[in-house]
Amino acid sequence: MKSKNQPAEYAIVDIETTGGYASGSSITEIAILVHDGETVVERFVTLVNPKKEIPLPIFALTGIDNEMVRDAPVFEEIAGKVFEMLQGRVFVAHSVNFDYSFVRHQLEQAGYKFSASKLCTVRLSRKIRQGLPSYSLGNLCHVLRIPISDRHRAGGDADATAILFSRLLQWDTEGVLPAMLKKNSGEQRLPPNLPQEDFDALPSCPGVYYFRDRGGKVIYVGKAVNLKKRVASHFTGHNPNPQRQHFLRNIYSISFEPCATELMALLLECLEIKRLWPAYNRALKRFEPKFGLYSYEDQNGYIRLAVGKLAKHQHCIQPFGRLYDAVKTLNALVEQFQLDHRLCVFGLGEPQKPAGFVQSALLSAGQDTALPDAGEYNERVNQALDHLLEKQPTFAILDKGRDEAEKSCIWVEKGNFYAMGYFSAESDLTEPEDIRDSLQRCPSNYYSMQLIYTFAERYPGKVLTFARNSFVLA
Template sequence: MYAILDIETTGGKFNEEGITEIAIYKFDGHAIVDQFISLVNPEREIQPFVVNLTGINSNMLKNAPKFYEVAKRIVEITEDCIIVAHNSSFDYRILKTEFKRLGFPFKRKTLCTVELSQQLIPDMPSYSLGKLTRSLGIPMSDRHRANGDAMATVKLFKMLLHKDLDKAIVKDAIKVEKKSSIAPNLKDIIDNLPSDTGVYYIHNADGEIIYIGKSNNIRKRIVQHFTGTNSKSKKIQRLVNTVTYEKTGSELAALLKESAEIKTHKPIFNRALRRTIFTHALYQYTDSNGYINLEIDKSNRQETPIITFSTRLSAKNFLFKAVDQFELCQKLTGLYTTKSGCFKYDVKECEGACINEEPVAAYNQRVKQLIDKYSYQNKDMLIIDRGRTIEEKTVFLIENGIFKGMGYFDLNHQINNRAILSSIITPMENNRDTQHIIQNYMRRNKRLKIVDLK
């Protein structure tokens, strides 16, 4: 659990500043679960440059509560939380100073979004909150006011959690939380899970990930784990201490993250790297007459396939439909073995490429249409899918046929700008598994939005 906050102060000498405004959002890693926002009477003068910067003046604070009047609420909302702030050393120092004046030892673990941003989003021109959020396309209002800055920090931190592929932030949080705050039984764990699409992480008592999975309904899938009677389910039930999750909105995002993170974390209850995710593929070659032929074969060949499949049967089913859709020859697609015309030629549904009657260029053009539709080789494009909220979309970036990564953007944001794209995209490895996952998803989802980049 995180307490994401921002504090405005009077300015002045070091450790003599007073708080003029505070905003705290309690954040569970997915949504805001509590909040506290208040002006504070600092009982001292505000520096003129601070008044100009924040717009907060002494008249506004005459009837505001003094710090001791809001201290209890601050303790309660930050209890068992990691404090998150942009330049957290400043905000944490100010809080500790105020509590010290009350004779109360205030101690919390902190995370700094400046430092996290420098690690997870390197080479940005500036890491000030205003410039950084603008570069990342994060909407911001009421700059230099506690509520506006705290809300922007929430949105930034949410993006940083998404970019933290090693899950270092989450693992750290699990260790910090008191044991009493972790669900004491499986039912309590289930009650805190959403029925949304995403990736889930099953942790043991040390915060280590012992299983990673993907589901269109996280809660339902965890129930299956916790009620399963097979050997793996029983072991998970004995070792599980908590379950964390990441909503992805898009099923494609969940599939890609699941595959990548199993390889990264190698949980003890996941199959080793899931190397057998596909077994067969569709390849192309040009025969002696110049016609492009298609053939299904095992996916272990050196050349790049057009598209991959989990079984030979699924490959054949796809090819039968493609032959009809693109009016191709059964013989030249390996579906009909003959030394003469194919069956479709006999029933006048084939133009005769099988017996060299159809012009090579005309036939090959239709084959290339199939290849262009189902392969993204050498393409620069975006795949856009549903996001985690109504106002959001997920974007997947492919450059020159190579999958670069994925990210989230607001519907009002212009994502075809390369500079903005590079900042919101979380890099992911391009490998045969990701190619298979993307191609299969594109094949199954006819209404998926594809944007060509120029």
């Protein structure tokens, strides 16, 4: 019997398409069954000419080929009928966001502004019939003894979904469906395979979150100032691009790590992406330094300094994001320590004068000047390198903790991200080394140091340097 809390009618939808995402694929078949809360009262099924070739793998799955849709109507010809049947009804489908994204996209292309409440029978089944091994339509029909014919055709799958939906309505003694349809419920925004309790467990604090696939493998790592709000933003809107469609279908669980500050969340995110290399993280993977300052000994015994492109498994003295910054640093060493320009490489080839290069005394002397003694020259190069390393700062950033009982600390040792973590606000750790050793050791990289330096410049009051083995504000 229909509950008074249920809407008047539902539109149960199933589609077949040329591919997996709305912006680059088209509908080849659509079925809409109007359900009044007790039974199906209207049915509409038609093939659709997608105006493009149907790929062989899609034909193998659905049996729909180019010949079958040649004389079928294009979507614009049926858009009015589709809009009429959907308007004012709850949009119901198995993995609803997939069907909804296609139908909405093609309706909008046909000139119809469409928006509707959604109901996912995958999520509804998970709540009403808990503990089943699989919630795919085929497996649900097998376990629940629901007849299904014309599998992977819109009409057959829609008919099976309608029977499943009717049974779920009968079994729903706890009011699951009305709760899912409440306007303030985020249930329908979540991916079909993500448990609501995973989302509900997210706190509203800074931290790092992990999206995991069916096997528990991390497929995406993100940082947030507000974990719950940031994760929710992944599931809002109806972006039809393929990456988002595949991404959402692969999310089966969420875990998280609270952090005290946004900076600590940024650093942890960076570390975890480097450690886990998740499939759907793109931007941070590309944020790598391009150039480095190198030293090496040539066959004549001279230590040479060179600016060049960074290569994997090749150690450099100092990385740089821009060639200009690397050349500027080497130029400064040449001037300060009177290094021989002929024994330095200012770029990606043999020694050349870079733009804005400051003429040194050695450079002005010309190419006829004899090379210096190797031992004396190498001593000057080593002094230059020692000077460069001594310039690299050691400092800490002290900030609030995750609660009032603790403080957070980020430690930089000689220009490298060394450690971060938390210690008790009542701790008797007074020596800098004691605090450093109580933190979690972290591998340094160029991106993390850019984050730390940017923060330190913006908030100098939180930066602590050393004087007589004690912390002092910078």
